[in-house]
Amino acid sequence: MAVHSTTVLAIRAEGARCAVMASDGQATMETRVIKAGARKVHRIFGGKVLAGFAGGTADGLALLERLEGKLKQHGSLRRAAVELSKEWRTDRALRRLEAVILAASQETLLLITGQGDVLEPDDGLAGIGSGGGYALAAARALIRNTELPPAEVAKRALLIAAEIDVYTNDRIVMEEVRW
Numbered sequence: 438m439a440v441h442s443t444t445v446l447a448i449r450a451e452g453a454r455c456a457v458m459a460s461d462g463q464a465t466m467e468t469r470v471i472k473a474g475a476r477k478v479h480r481i482f483g484g485k486v487l488a489g490f491a492g493g494t495a496d497g498l499a500l501l502e503r504l505e506g507k508l509k510q511h512g513s514l515r516r517a518a519v520e521l522s523k524e525w526r527t528d529r530a531l532r533r534l535e536a537v538i539l540a541a542s543q544e545t546l547l548l549i550t551g552q553g554d555v556l557e558p559d560d561g562l563a564g565i566g567s568g569g570g571y572a573l574a575a576a577r578a579l580i581r582n583t584e585l586p587p588a589e590v591a592k593r594a595l596l597i598a599a600e601i602d603v604y605t606n607d608r609i610v611m612e613e614v615r616w
Contacts, residue, residue: 442604444568445477445489446576446594447539449546449561450587455615456541458487459591461568461599462608464494470606478612481505485542486514487612491566492536500525500536504549514542518555525551537565543616568595568602588613 445460460477463470477497478489482505490497503524507517518540525531531551538549548556548563556563562580564573575594579585585593592609599607 443477443491443566444564444572444595444598444602444605445491445539445566446564446569446572446591446598447487447489447541447546447562448576448580448587448591449541451561453587455587455613456487456543456546457587457591457611457613458489458539458541459595459609459611460489460566461595461605462610463604463606465604473606474608474610476610478610480612480614482508482542485614487539487541487614489539489565490536491569493534496534497536497538500531500534500538503531504538504540514540514544514547515555515557518547518549522549522551522553522555525549526553539563539565542614566604568598568605571601571605572598 442465447458449456458478462474464472464475481488488501504521507520511517540547572594575597579590595609599605
């Protein structure tokens, strides 16, 4: 599924003992900017898990609620993500939801889709949405070539993506969880 019109970047930095998730704030409908300060990144599960989405707003928020319910049920982000993905793929109503989710915690960083994907990136970095690839590339370059803290890497990577992707703006929303 190709999800456009947003950028969400997640960094799980074991060495810094934190996870950071950042998104732009632009909400679009077709070719129009509807809102410049939308919130696509949230703290869930008592603030222990960061979750963000690309796709339809109502769909993304509904899926984040489901993910939080699975976290309360299972306690583990990996297990909750697998259970959500299975339900999302097989449930008749949920199958229609169009979004991609990033979730990060002390345990892991995961990309979750309705096609049954629960992917853990090798390098602790993931980007979704139309500007996700740009932000991901910028974050990798910054991490490999600077000593910037993860939050600063995320901010700068989003600003670079905003220069390239027309569906990404520079109104950054960022959350961080430490352990």
